[in-house]
Amino acid sequence: MNSFEWIWQYSKKFWKYGVIAIILVIINAATIAINPLLTGKIVDEVIEGGKENLLVPLLLIMIGVTFFRTAVRYCYQLLFERIGQNTLFDLRMDLYQKLQELDFDFFNHTRVGDIMARMTGDTDAIRHFVSWVTYNILEAILWFVIAIIAMGTINMKLMLSLVAVTPIIFILTKKMANESQAAFFEIRESFSRLNSMVEENIGGNRVVKAFAREAYEIEKFNQHNDDFKERNMGAADISKKYLPWLDGLAGSLTLITLLVGGLFVMYGEMTLGELVTFNGFLWMLNMPMRMSGWLVNDVQRFNAASIKIRQMLTTTPSIPVAQSLDQLKIEGHVTFKDVSFHFSDDPTTEVLSHISFSAKPGQTIGILGETGSGKTTLVNLIARFYDASSGEIWIDGKRIEEYPVRQLRENISMVMQDVFLFSNTIQDNIAFGTPEADLGYVSQIAKIADAHGFIASMPEGYQTIVGERGVGLSGGQKQRISLARALAKNPSILILDDTTSAVDMETESKIQQELTKLTGEKTTFIIAHRISSVRDADLILMMSHGKIVERGTHEELIQQQGMYFDVYKKQLGLEEDELKGGAKLG
Numbered sequence: 250m251n252s253f254e255w256i257w258q259y260s261k262k263f264w265k266y267g268v269i270a271i272i273l274v275i276i277n278a279a280t281i282a283i284n285p286l287l288t289g290k291i292v293d294e295v296i297e298g299g300k301e302n303l304l305v306p307l308l309l310i311m312i313g314v315t316f317f318r319t320a321v322r323y324c325y326q327l328l329f330e331r332i333g334q335n336t337l338f339d340l341r342m343d344l345y346q347k348l349q350e351l352d353f354d355f356f357n358h359t360r361v362g363d364i365m366a367r368m369t370g371d372t373d374a375i376r377h378f379v380s381w382v383t384y385n386i387l388e389a390i391l392w393f394v395i396a397i398i399a400m401g402t403i404n405m406k407l408m409l410s411l412v413a414v415t416p417i418i419f420i421l422t423k424k425m426a427n428e429s430q431a432a433f434f435e436i437r438e439s440f441s442r443l444n445s446m447v448e449e450n451i452g453g454n455r456v457v458k459a460f461a462r463e464a465y466e467i468e469k470f471n472q473h474n475d476d477f478k479e480r481n482m483g484a485a486d487i488s489k490k491y492l493p494w495l496d497g498l499a500g501s502l503t504l505i506t507l508l509v510g511g512l513f514v515m516y517g518e519m520t521l522g523e524l525v526t527f528n529g530f531l532w533m534l535n536m537p538m539r540m541s542g543w544l545v546n547d548v549q550r551f552n553a554a555s556i557k558i559r560q561m562l563t564t565t566p567s568i569p570v571a572q573s574l575d576q577l578k579i580e581g582h583v584t585f586k587d588v589s590f591h592f593s594d595d596p597t598t599e600v601l602s603h604i605s606f607s608a609k610p611g612q613t614i615g616i617l618g619e620t621g622s623g624k625t626t627l628v629n630l631i632a633r634f635y636d637a638s639s640g641e642i643w644i645d646g647k648r649i650e651e652y653p654v655r656q657l658r659e660n661i662s663m664v665m666q667d668v669f670l671f672s673n674t675i676q677d678n679i680a681f682g683t684p685e686a687d688l689g690y691v692s693q694i695a696k697i698a699d700a701h702g703f704i705a706s707m708p709e710g711y712q713t714i715v716g717e718r719g720v721g722l723s724g725g726q727k728q729r730i731s732l733a734r735a736l737a738k739n740p741s742i743l744i745l746d747d748t749t750s751a752v753d754m755e756t757e758s759k760i761q762q763e764l765t766k767l768t769g770e771k772t773t774f775i776i777a778h779r780i781s782s783v784r785d786a787d788l789i790l791m792m793s794h795g796k797i798v799e800r801g802t803h804e805e806l807i808q809q810q811g812m813y814f815d816v817y818k819k820q821l822g823l824e825e826d827e828l829k830g831g832a833k834l835g
């Protein structure tokens with residue numbers, strides 16, 4: 250499918266507006282011939298024929314025709330704009346829906362700036378094409394055809410001498426289109442890089458300031474800015490090469506008309522009035538020739554934008570998000586059977602290696618291990634953010650792949666390591682997964698997450714609007730709101746990824762006490778670096794380099810005197826001999 254067929258799929262819904270608009274374009278084009286004809290009549294009959302009484306009526310008709318044509322043009326411009334805006338509306342909707350469908354894999358490999366470029370600049374190029382370029386092409390073709398017919402009727406030989414230059418124009422526009430195609434792709438890519446750079450700079454503005462790297466960032470921006478300018482200049486150079494020729498050829502028509510037409514008048518081949526009328530049609534031939542270069546550029550810009558948008562729309566997520574309206578309640582049995590995992594872009598590095606364990610509803614599984622050992626990746630597999638490369642994951646006696654992804658995730662709540670809050674009220678942030686929750690429920694949950702105290706002390710309480718990503722809150726406050734958000738959903742499987750790392754030990758212990766009241770029937774996974782966060786877990790998995798190297802309860806692991814015991818020792822700040830008989834102390 251080419252770009253035109255593709256956009257037609259979106260615009261054809263509005264075909265009724267399209268038909269009216271095209272009829273209006275035709276009416277407008279058809280009436281275009283009236284004024285030049287009347288001008289010729291004025292010359293022949295009023296000036297040369299002496300019928301002065303005809304002058305005023307003819308001028309009035311010409312003014313009336315001008316008004317009429319302006320009104321008609323205004324109407325079809327509005328209609329084309331409406332088609333363009335409606336097309337854009339549907340397209341943006343499809344893009345946004347696609348964004349919701351795409352998985353971690355896509356976002357790992359696509360820059361935010363690139364996505365933003367598609368959602369804004371590219372969609373606008375599409376709107377410009379539908380709303381403006383289409384009717385300009387239509388007008389150009391109609392004017393050209395009408396001009397040829399009208400001029401041919403007045404004097405065939407003179408018309409043919411003008412039309413002789415059109416094959417050259419056709420060849421030039423075709424060459425220009427071919428050359429500019431690549432240039433517009435490059436502009437589009439450069440714009441995307443510029444966008445990504447700015448987006449990253451804004452997102453990381455605090456880091457830039459903290460490291461006083463403003464000058465470096467400006468330099469980096471300059472390079473991207475310069476690249477974008479150069480690529481635009483490249484496209485402009487192509488235009489500069491062809492547009493003067495196209496303009497020159499269009500201008501040559503006037504010369505040919507005056508020269509050949511003048512001779513024809515002198516030799517009685519045509520009247521002066523006919524020559525004036527003929528000359529009046531000349532701009533209708535000129536204009537499409539002059540416009541052709543610009544229209545070619547617009548079409549190429551549209552083509553580049555449409556290819557980028559279609560690439561995104563046709564991306565299929567590796568984990569399909571099948572829609573299912575059925576409610577599903579998972580109990581929370583989780584079993585990993587010899588699961589290994591590697592990221593798609595690095596098949597040689599096993600991030601998880603032969604993981605096997607089982608968890609029952611009501612149990613808490615603690616996951617500990619050095620940084621980068623695969624803890625987050627392991628829990629990401631439970632929510633099916635990625636699929637295991639080998640082995641099987643079973644939930645409630647069914648393979649995880651058998652559940653529709655959204656249904657599965659409705660039963661899982663995750664507090665992610667990198668807390669993200671929406672720029673919305675605290676109440677709405679907590680109730681993100683449960684929009685029906687009222688303030689009473691939200692505050693009850695916030696109490697469990699030890700967030701109620703600081704929220705209530707804010708002047709606007711639960712109605713306080715937090716900034717983008719939770720700006721205005723401390724790290725620990727954000728973590729507690731994010732914990733409340735996860736708890737509000739009342740999931741069967743609760744995953745806490747380093748959830749209390751930014752709160753003090755006392756707050757952590759308070760949260761843990763409250764949590765035990767709530768997690769009765771849930772399967773809870775707690776990823777932590779502190780022993781205190783997992784010591785009461787039913788099963789603790791100690792991870793290293795993607796493998797489970799130790800497993801058991803706190804007491805069992807202390808007895809083993811292995812890696813877990815070492816961490817315990819360090820965190821307690823005790824000497825080894827003091828810890829002899831660690832199980833007793835544990």
Ligand SMILES: Nc1ncnc2c1ncn2[C@@H]1O[C@H](COP(=O)(O)OP(=O)(O)OP(=O)(O)O)[C@@H](O)[C@H]1O
Binds near residue numbers: 618624625626627666
């Ligand atoms: N999107 C990704 N693409 C490629 N490799 C990744 C990706 N995300 C993580 N990794 C790698 O996978 C390994 C495990 O990462 P993971 O986030 O699971 O570790 P972790 O144990 O949770 O670490 P931490 O305690 O620091 O949060 C790391 O070596 C990391 O570099």
